[in-house]
Amino acid sequence: MGCKLCGKEEFYKGLCKEHYINYFENLVKKSIKKYSMLKDSEKILVSVSGGKDSHAVAWVLKKLGYDIELFHINLGIKNFSEISLKEVKKLSNILDLPLHVVNLKDITGKTIENVKKKHCSICGITKRYLMNRFGYENGFDVIVTGHNLDDEVSFMINNILNWDIVHLSKHDPVLPAHDKFLKKVKIFYEIEEELILKYALAENIPFTTAECKYRKDAITLRHRMYFNELKKYRENIKLQFLHGYLKHKDIFKVDDNFKFRECEICGMTSAGKICSFCRVWKIKKNFKLQSQI
Ligand SMILES: [Zn+2]
Ligand SMILES: [Zn+2]
Incomplete structure (x- = not known):
């Protein structure tokens, strides 16, 4: 056939x-x-990791004619960050797009390797902060990330298991801008990982399958497995779960009147006196965030 x-x-x-x-x-x-994710006039920063999902984001947005530039963070993880950076550079060459790279070590004096525990959560805080700050300081309107349907439902389950209401209120495909936070968009919100992989292969998009060594401990990987198991019985289970969330998400609503402030060290938007980035990396004074390339 x-x-x-x-x-x-x-x-x-x-x-x-x-x-x-x-x-x-x-x-x-x-x-x-x-989901009214993007406007034609918007200047888009795509956060690329070296993996297929974020590379496919850049690829498809470029083909669809959007105004995009690439952003990558070198986290300094042995045998992983070098490979990732190589693929990111290949991608930027093929797509002929500007690439901005920041080194975690230049900013904090440390890498993810120097962190003792909770690698994934610190990595998440670090990536979100650096891409937002870079985008904010360089005139971008929106950040697009490679999160796909499998990421979304596995993180959702994890947040339910922890009854993490604050994070449960943030699983939308579009998070609007506020204070110094840029708008954030997930264009693969409803698209399964396997479809993205097939697209990357069909288009010969450069990417690495190297996995961060810390990720194998992440419980969300197990949640992905359950969902794939359940899918054998109910084909649409992931999308149904996601759409159910969108229908009922108001039950997780957090205080709209919450006043954010500016981090006393870096000046970026923060819930407390010191933002989580400055806190976890023990930043003592503000720094300039410059890209290498
Ligand atoms: Zn055909
Ligand atoms: Zn700060």
């Missing part, structure tokens, strides 16, 4: 490579429209 549209050799989901690429790009276009 060949492609259901043209009869050529099947690549995935009953479609040839060319028709699969079309199908995937249409899915992304539909999501962008459905």
